[in-house]
Every structure is written in C-alpha cells, then in structure tokens.
Amino acid sequence: MTKPTFYITTPIYYPNDKLHIGHAYTTVAADAMARYKRLRGYDVFFLTGTDEHGQKIQTRAADAGLAPKPFLDPIIEWIQALWAKLDISYDDFIRTTEERHKSVVVELFERLLDKDDIYLSHYEGWYCTPDESFWLERELKDGKCPECGREVQFVREESYFFRMGKYVDRLLQYYDENPEFIEPLGRKTEMINNFIKPGLQDLCVSRTSFDWGVHVKRDPKHVVYVWLDALTNYITAIGYGAADEAQKAKFERYWPADVHVVGKDIVRFHAVYWPIILMALDLPLPKKVFGHGFFMAKGGKMSKSKGNVVDPLRLIDRYGHDAFRYFLMREIPFGQDGIFTPESLVERLNYDLANDFGNLIHRTVAMLHRFSDGVVPKPHASEVPEAQLIALASEVVTATEGHMDRMQFSLALTEIWNLVRRANKYIDECQPWRLHKEGQQERLETVLYHMVEAIRMTTVMVQPFMTSAPKAIQAQFGWSDEAFSWNALAFGKGASGTRVQEAAPLFPRLDVEKEIEELTEMTGPKPEVAQKETPKQENTSKDAGKAQITIDKFDEVELRVGQIKTAAKVEGADKLLQFQIDLGSETRQIVSGIAKYYQPDELVGRKVIVVANLKPVKLRGVLSQGMILAASEGDTLTLATVPDSMPNGAIVK
Ligand code: MSP
Numbered sequence: 001m002t003k004p005t006f007y008i009t010t011p012i013y014y015p016n017d018k019l020h021i022g023h024a025y026t027t028v029a030a031d032a033m034a035r036y037k038r039l040r041g042y043d044v045f046f047l048t049g050t051d052e053h054g055q056k057i058q059t060r061a062a063d064a065g066l067a068p069k070p071f072l073d074p075i076i077e078w079i080q081a082l083w084a085k086l087d088i089s090y091d092d093f094i095r096t097t098e099e100r101h102k103s104v105v106v107e108l109f110e111r112l113l114d115k116d117d118i119y120l121s122h123y124e125g126w127y128c129t130p131d132e133s134f135w136l137e138r139e140l141k142d143g144k145c146p147e148c149g150r151e152v153q154f155v156r157e158e159s160y161f162f163r164m165g166k167y168v169d170r171l172l173q174y175y176d177e178n179p180e181f182i183e184p185l186g187r188k189t190e191m192i193n194n195f196i197k198p199g200l201q202d203l204c205v206s207r208t209s210f211d212w213g214v215h216v217k218r219d220p221k222h223v224v225y226v227w228l229d230a231l232t233n234y235i236t237a238i239g240y241g242a243a244d245e246a247q248k249a250k251f252e253r254y255w256p257a258d259v260h261v262v263g264k265d266i267v268r269f270h271a272v273y274w275p276i277i278l279m280a281l282d283l284p285l286p287k288k289v290f291g292h293g294f295f296m297a298k299g300g301k302m303s304k305s306k307g308n309v310v311d312p313l314r315l316i317d318r319y320g321h322d323a324f325r326y327f328l329m330r331e332i333p334f335g336q337d338g339i340f341t342p343e344s345l346v347e348r349l350n351y352d353l354a355n356d357f358g359n360l361i362h363r364t365v366a367m368l369h370r371f372s373d374g375v376v377p378k379p380h381a382s383e384v385p386e387a388q389l390i391a392l393a394s395e396v397v398t399a400t401e402g403h404m405d406r407m408q409f410s411l412a413l414t415e416i417w418n419l420v421r422r423a424n425k426y427i428d429e430c431q432p433w434r435l436h437k438e439g440q441q442e443r444l445e446t447v448l449y450h451m452v453e454a455i456r457m458t459t460v461m462v463q464p465f466m467t468s469a470p471k472a473i474q475a476q477f478g479w480s481d482e483a484f485s486w487n488a489l490a491f492g493k494g495a496s497g498t499r500v501q502e503a504a505p506l507f508p509r510l511d512v513e514k515e516i517e518e519l520t521e522m523t524g525p526k527p528e529v530a531q532k533e534t535p536k537q538e539n540t541s542k543d544a545g546k547a548q549i550t551i552d553k554f555d556e557v558e559l560r561v562g563q564i565k566t567a568a569k570v571e572g573a574d575k576l577l578q579f580q581i582d583l584g585s586e587t588r589q590i591v592s593g594i595a596k597y598y599q600p601d602e603l604v605g606r607k608v609i610v611v612a613n614l615k616p617v618k619l620r621g622v623l624s625q626g627m628i629l630a631a632s633e634g635d636t637l638t639l640a641t642v643p644d645s646m647p648n649g650a651i652v653k
Pocket of ligand 1: 011014015021023026051230231232262263294296
C-alpha cells in the first residue's frame with residue numbers, strides 16, 4: 001500500500017543576520033510536525049531554505065565589499081549548521097539563487113505576462129526595504145512601516161503589476177469552502193478585514209532600482225519582486241516546471257502542500273498573494289497556512305538595537321538540542337505570542353525534564369536493578385492501580401494525537417506529561433520497595449513492568465520534540481523498533497525479559513540561581529538601551545511584552561493574603577530576604593529578592609499577597625515555598641499589600 005503524503009514547509013529565511021530563537025521556533029515546530037507525521041506512517045516531504053535576493057542583500061554585500069553570492073555562502077552554511085545542531089529533519093534545502101529555482105521563476109513570469117495577469121505600469125508609493133514590502137499611504141503607521149515600525153522610502157518607478165483583484169472572489173470562496181485554510185482562525189479575520197475588504201490592490205511584482213534578483217526575460221532591466229520569487233520556492237523545490245521526469249513526478253506526488261508553517265508577520269503573503277499566484281498558474285492551493293505567534297524577549301520584540309536577541313546556538317550548546325526544542329514547543333501555545341525569560345527556561349528544564357521525566361526513568365531503572373537484576377519482569381494479573389494507569393495512558397494517546405493533528409504542540413506535551421506525572425504517582429502509590437520488603441513478588445513484578453511500559457509510551461510520544469534522548473532511552477531499555485513505534489502505543493506491547501542498562505541522568509538538575517544569572521547575562525537586554533526604547537512594533541495589548549491569557553490560565557494561580565511573622569537576611573546573598581509568612585492554615589518559608597529595598601525589621605507584621613501554589617525552589621540553598629507580590633519601576637520597588645483587617649489566608653483575585 002502506498003503511504004499517504006504530507007508536504008510541509010517553513011518560510012525560506014532571509015540570510016541577513018544570524019538567525020535567533022524566533023527563527024528556530026518556526027523551524028523546530030515544522031520539524032516536530034514532520035517527525036510526528038513520519039511516525040504516523042506518512043511519506044513526508046519537509047522543505048526549508050533561504051530567500052537570497054533583494055535590495056537589502058545587495059546593499060549589505062556591497063557594504064562588505066563582496067559580490068552577493070560570496071557574501072551569502074558563509075551565512076547559508078551557518079544557517080545549515082544551526083539546523084544540523086537542532087537536528088532538523090528537512091528533506092530539501094532550497095536557495096533562491098539556485099538555477100533549479102531561478103529558471104522556473106523566469107518562465108513562470110513570462111507565462112503570467114502572456115496571460116495578462118501581469119501588466120506594465122508605474123509604481124508610486126512606499127517601500128520598506130527590510131521587509132521587502134510595499135505599503136499604501138493610508139496603511140503606514142505614523143509614517144513608518146506598519147509591520148516593523150521602520151522607515152519607509154518613497155518609490156516611483158516603472159514596474160510590472162499582478163492583477164490581484166481578478167482573483168479575490170475565488171479566494172474568498174476558497175476561504176469559505178476550506179474553513180481550516182488559515183489557522184489560527186483570528187488570522188483569517190485579520191486577512192479579510194485588513195487586506196481584502198478595504199480593496200485588494202494589484203501587487204507590484206518587479207523592481208528596476210537594483211539588480212540582485214531574477215531578471216524578467218523580455219525586459220531584463222526589471223528584477224522579479226522578492227516575494228513573488230520567494231513564494232514560488234514551495235513549488236520549484238519539488239520539481240514544478242522541471243524538465244526531468246523524476247522531478248515532475250515529485251511535484252505530482254507532493255503538491256498541494258499540506259501546510260505552510262509561517263510567523264504571523266508573513267501570513268498575508270501566504271494566505272492572500274500566494275493562493276492568487278497559484279490560481280493564476282492553474283495550480284491547486286495549499287491545504288493550510290498556519291501563522292504562529294512571536295517569541296519575544298524581555299524588552300519586547302527581539303532586535304539588535306535593544307540587545308535582547310537570544311542566540312539559539314548558545315542555548316543549544318549549554319542545554320543540548322533536546323531540552324531547547326522541548327522548551328520552545330512547550331512554553332507557548334502554538335499560534336500565540338510568548339516571551340522568553342531565563343526563569344521560564346530553567347523552570348521547564350528542572351521541573352518537567354529533570355524532576356518529572358528524568359526522575360521517572362532514573363527511579364525505574366534503579367528499582368529494576370535493586371529488585372529484578374536489571375531485567376524487565378513479566379506482569380501478572382493486574383489490579384486497580386494498573387487499570388487506572390492504563391486508562392489514563394489511553395486517554396493521553398488519543399488527546400495527544402488530536403492536539404498534534406491540530407499542531408497544538410504545547411497541549412500535546414501537556415498531555416504527555418500527564419502520563420509522566422501519573423506514572424510517578426503510580427510508583428508512589430504502589431511503593432515497589434514495600435512490595436519487595438513484604439515479599440509480594442507477583443505484585444512487585446507487575447508494578448515494575450507497568451512502570452517500564454509507562455516510560456515506553458511517553459518516550460515514543462516525545463519523539464517529535466526530542467530527537468536524541470528517545471533513542472538513548474530506547475537503547476537503554478532494549479526496546480525493539482516495533483515496540484518503539486506509534487502503533488505500539490498501548491500497555492502490554494513492550495516485551496519482558498529485556499535487560500535495562502544503568503546510565504547517567506539524561507536531564508541533569510540545574511542550579512536555579514546560577515543558571516538564571518548566567519542566562520540573564522547571556523540573553524540581555526542591555527539595561528541602558530532597553531530602558532530608552534519602548535517596544536513599538538506590536539500594535540495590540542501585547543505591547544507590554546506578554547501574550548494575552550484566558551481567565552482559566554489566571555485561575556491556575558492561587559493568590560492569598562499572608563502576614564510576615566519573621567524576616568531575616570539570607571547569609572551570603574546580598575539581594576535575598578527570608579520570611580516566615582502566616583497564610584492562615586499554615587506558615588510558609590519564602591525567600592524574596594527585595595533586600596535592596598527593605599530592612600528585615602520594618603516588614604514584620606506586614607500583610608502581603610503571596611503566590612501560594614508556586615512550585616518550591618531553593619534559592620542559595622534556602623527553601624522558598626511561594627512568592628511575594630511587589631510592584632517595581634526603575635529603581636523603586638513596593639510590596640503589594642492589603643488592609644490589616646483582611647484575614648490571613650484570604651483569597652486574592
Ligand atoms: N524571507 C521571508 C519568508 C519568505 S517565505 C516564502 C522571511 N524571512 S525571515 O527570515 O524574516 O523570517 C522567517 C520566519 O521567522 C518567519 O516565519 C518569521 O515570522 C519568523 N520569525 C522571525 N522572528 C520571529 C520571532 N521573534 N518569533 C517567532 N517567529 C519569528 O520572512
């Protein structure tokens with residue numbers, strides 16, 4: 001039986017600067033999806049590449065005293081090395097400077113001219129060189145590019161235009177008939193309201209003011225507009241317009257694309273212009289354009305001038321590609337914006353990987369060696385705890401598949417971690433050490449077997465996200481490829497009798513304070529610059545840097561009134577104070593970095609607001625079981641407080 005196909009693409013990247021974690025985010029997400037589909041038995045074609053033409057590259061190369069190609073080559077090598085480090089499983093990497101691409105763009109332009117879908121006229125308007133985008137006067141924001149906030153230039157030149165308007169009705173019909181074409185849904189509304197309803201202008205598709213690009217055959221002083229050139233990579237890479245039979249067959253096999261994964265800033269090009277270009281070429285349209293959100297850093301959108309660009313290479317070198325990929329996919333719901341903070345990275349790695357997943361493996365292997373000579377025992381008749389674990393696992397598999405099919409990666413990981421946590425709880429409930437002591441051999445064997453099975457199932461499911469650890473765990477437990485496949489996602493499919501190797505922990509625990517300090521140093525922003533600049537690119541309430549959350553998410557936070565009973569300095573830490581806080585039903589020890597702002601004595605008796613359900617951490621070796629809320633601005637900080645009449649333990653909402 002032939003496998004169903006799945007064609008997935010990332011955008012092709014501008015080789016302007018080194019790529020940052022936002023770029024890595026798009027690519028890791030597409031890679032996770034490609035790997036998932038392969039695991040589900042699809043014949044996947046996963047494409048990425050680079051977008052190498054345009055005025056900006058020409059200028060930068062000239063500034064470097066080089067011709068564009070020699071300027072570009074080392075940057076492309078750097079990008080490919082980054083993808084190799086991230087273990088990106090692409091099937092092809094297209095460069096728009098390759099002949100296989102350029103020759104097809106030339107012919108395609110001719111064809112559109114012959115069809116009169118492209119015509120010659122004059123362009124008069126605003127151009128944003130960094131974004132390679134044309135804008136109408138009314139679309140500018142404060143006279144600047146509405147997309148990136150940078151300066152635009154007034155341009156007047158002879159240009160070719162694409163008759164976009166001709167295809168608008170068909171495009172809207174396609175949106176109607178394919179409600180999942182643009183995701184998340186909000187982006188479709190944005191396309192219709194912001195670009196289509198106000199009247200879709202014909203698109204300027206050639207430039208004469210520079211020459212680094214594909215030249216129009218019948219009028220070589222024109223180079224093809226970089227977006228028309230770039231978008232067609234999705235078809236040229238898989239053989240559209242090629243003379244070679246094998247290439248043609250490839251195109252027949254994979255087109256139309258199943259999904260173009262893109263950032264929200266370029267949904268317009270993929271969901272409006274690209275389908276129209278395809279209609280004009282009489283080609284079927286892609287099935288989906290998924291516009292994910294932005295990964296920002298402290299200080300807002302990442303930019304060189306703010307000094308807050310987070311370099312993925314340094315994070316991969318420090319934590320390994322598996323941990324980094326896990327963090328990117330787990331941290332932000334796919335589709336929404338999110339913010340990178342050192343704290344969030346360290347927490348994810350410590351809690352999810354070291355504590356939950358790593359510990360599950362570590363204690364299971366240790367118990368197999370203590371109680372079963374390192375061999376996976378045979379299960380016997382099982383009881384209620386196994387039935388519960390098995391039922392939960394089966395729900396987790398179904399839910400994970402549903403989330404993966406909708407590209408909801410963070411939800412899929414949350415589900416998988418439900419199984420990880422349930423398995424840890426199962427161990428605590430069944431207490432294999434007690435079963436061993438009491439000589440309940442059959443129960444002990446059954447429990448050990450189920451512990452291994454829970455690990456097998458979680459490890460199979462994390463494969464789209466982590467690419468080395470699952471293989472290492474498979475080798476450690478001796479699972480066959482068959483047992484380690486998506487089809488084997490049920491309890492009982494793993495063999496007994498296999499010998500399990502002892503190994504060093506895959507996810508070591510990090511020293512929270514030290515890690516946060518070093519990450520903060522590594523990832524900026526540089527304070528003096530960050531304070532002067534306010535994030536101006538984002539045009540919604542996301543200006544503050546954080547993405548919107550639902551009330552449900554807020555409800556997860558438990559805020560309570562507490563009263564400070566004692567306060568003292570933490571030895572050896574200038575910034576930290578340590579408190580005993582009365583929360584009504586209990587007294588908590590909390591460490592807070594406010595020593596610069598308060599003397600310990602002045603705080604005793606104060607009513608404060610405490611985040612009561614924060615996971616405990618050790619700060620400089622002192623346990624902290626919560627957090628005290630404070631407001632800060634520049635160099636000042638004030639504790640958030642409530643009147644003395646409010647009882648300790650009262651809920652704050
Ligand atoms: N060359 C065009 C794409 C042409 S596709 C036919 C381009 N390149 S880019 O290098 O600027 O961006 C590549 C991808 O990275 C885009 O999907 C963009 O949205 C994404 N990101 C860039 N910065 C990002 C974040 N900070 N966060 C998440 N994704 C971001 O656009």
